[in-house]
Amino acid sequence: MSGDDMVFGEVRFREPARLKRPDRDARYACVACQTPGPDDLPVFLDPAPADAIERHALSDTSVELGGVLLGKECVDPASGRPFVWITRSLEAKHYANTQASFTYTHDSWEEITRERDRLHPDLDVVGWYHTHPNFGIFLSHHDLFIHQNFFSQPLQTAYVVDPIQGTRGFFQWADGRMVQVGGFHLCAERSERVALSRLADQMENLPGSSQGGSGLSPRLEAELIKMLSRPAPPVGGPGDRLALAVLLGFLGSLLFLLVATAGFWLSRVDGRLGEQGDALAALKLEVDESASGRKAAVDLLLEKVGGETPELFVERYEKLARARDDARKQLVAQQSVNEALGLRVKDLTSAAGSLGAELDAARKTLAEYEADAKAAPKLRERIAVLESEAAENLREIKDQRAILATKEGENAAATYNSLKVYTLTTYAAGLAALLMGLTAVFFYYRSLAPPPETSHAASRRAP
Numbered sequence: 001m002s003g004d005d006m007v008f009g010e011v012r013f014r015e016p017a018r019l020k021r022p023d024r025d026a027r028y029a030c031v032a033c034q035t036p037g038p039d040d041l042p043v044f045l046d047p048a049p050a051d052a053i054e055r056h057a058l059s060d061t062s063v064e065l066g067g068v069l070l071g072k073e074c075v076d077p078a079s080g081r082p083f084v085w086i087t088r089s090l091e092a093k094h095y096a097n098t099q100a101s102f103t104y105t106h107d108s109w110e111e112i113t114r115e116r117d118r119l120h121p122d123l124d125v126v127g128w129y130h131t132h133p134n135f136g137i138f139l140s141h142h143d144l145f146i147h148q149n150f151f152s153q154p155l156q157t158a159y160v161v162d163p164i165q166g167t168r169g170f171f172q173w174a175d176g177r178m179v180q181v182g183g184f185h186l187c188a189e190r191s192e193r194v195a196l197s198r199l200a201d202q203m204e205n206l207p208g209s210s211q212g213g214s215g216l217s218p219r220l221e222a223e224l225i226k227m228l229s230r231p232a233p234p235v236g237g238p239g240d241r242l243a244l245a246v247l248l249g250f251l252g253s254l255l256f257l258l259v260a261t262a263g264f265w266l267s268r269v270d271g272r273l274g275e276q277g278d279a280l281a282a283l284k285l286e287v288d289e290s291a292s293g294r295k296a297a298v299d300l301l302l303e304k305v306g307g308e309t310p311e312l313f314v315e316r317y318e319k320l321a322r323a324r325d326d327a328r329k330q331l332v333a334q335q336s337v338n339e340a341l342g343l344r345v346k347d348l349t350s351a352a353g354s355l356g357a358e359l360d361a362a363r364k365t366l367a368e369y370e371a372d373a374k375a376a377p378k379l380r381e382r383i384a385v386l387e388s389e390a391a392e393n394l395r396e397i398k399d400q401r402a403i404l405a406t407k408e409g410e411n412a413a414a415t416y417n418s419l420k421v422y423t424l425t426t427y428a429a430g431l432a433a434l435l436m437g438l439t440a441v442f443f444y445y446r447s448l449a450p451p452p453e454t455s456h457a458a459s460r461r462a463p
């Protein structure tokens with residue numbers, strides 16, 4: 001398109017209106033889209049033109065479409081800085097376009113001017129917009145040409161929308177060049193702030209919107225939705241369930257076999273323990289009988305020996321009694337071992353699940369117990385030996401007594417014989433002394449007075 005087709009209005013610089021910025025006016029609600037920079041020209045866009053441009057851009061994404069932006073160029077009295085407030089947009093009806101360019105035609109420009117004058121006489125043309133279907137946000141050389149020739153006012157902006165990529169951006173004059181601003185503001189009456197927020201989310205490609213004072217930010221909501229909509233992990237199919245059932249069945253069979261084996265073994269151990277218990281009882285009876293019999297025999301032996309008990313015999317008897325007591329103690333120990341084993345078996349029965357180590361322990365204890373049972377006959381042999389020793393001792397005592405009796409007899413006989421010699425000697429000596437006395441007395445009286453009358457006495461005594 002050549003410059004001849006253009007209709008340039010008279011070049012004049014409009015005086016901006018002094019107006020409070022809407023984001024500092026409590027009557028309005030403003031939401032930032034993208035990130036407006038501190039040095040950018042503040043651009044405020046009403047929902048109506050924003051929505052109209054989006055719809056227009058999406059109406060045909062195979063070609064470039066465009067139109068003009070209407071509103072007010074303002075100066076904020078508080079800061080003295082200018083801003084732009086876009087309140088309307090007009091679509092260009094007659095245009096020459098290809099997929100990669102948009103050009104106002106003479107007709108389209110005339111029609112736009114007419115419409116603006118008819119519908120919005122109070123509004124200024126504050127810029128223009130056009131679409132870049134799927135090739136991003138920038139100003140081509142052709143776009144710059146249009147802007148320089150039709151929108152050269154300092155506050156006039158260019159708005160580019162990519163309806164396929166869902167991106168958009170404003171461009172402003174800065175030092176004679178067109179540069180993109182960091183962001184812009186959506187602006188509406190306070191009562192429309194919920195719809196405004198929703199629109200802002202849509203324009204920033206965020207799913208959902210802040211509804212009814214929800215505490216979540218749109219981005220957080222988007223993250224949550226993404227997380228919640230992740231595909232669930234696959235549930236096990238029929239094949240998996242069959243495999244699981246087979247596995248569980250196998251494990252169950254194994255467990256049953258184990259428990260049955262354990263029960264059989266325990267019953268066998270129990271039976272063997274019962275047999276051993278009976279054998280022990282019989283052994284105890286035998287030992288008791290043997291012990292009492294042995295005691296009676298020893299008592300009899302003592303009786304026979306009587307009061308002349310030699311110390312040697314007593315000592316041997318005490319030894320024998322100690323051996324007997326030891327035998328009884330061993331018997332008691334065996335019984336307690338048997339009882340302990342019985343308790344152990346009960347424990348094992350109750351804990352059939354964890355057999356392993358306890359099984360080995362029971363086997364060991366059983367082996368010890370069997371060894372003890374084998375030792376019992378040896379005990380009996382020992383008692384027999386002790387009894388034979390007692391009998392031998394008794395024989396020795398008898399022999400000793402016999403020997404003692406012989407010596408005593410000899411001594412007594414010797415003493416008797418001695419006494420007999422002494423007695424006879426004494427008697428003989430006494431008799432001799434008496435005869436000598438009598439003879440002495442006879443001769444004494446005969447010498448004194450031997451009258452014949454009295455001689456008869458002497459003659460009588462004379463032999």
Ligand SMILES: [Zn+2]
Nearest residue numbers: 130139140143
């Ligand atoms: Zn363009």
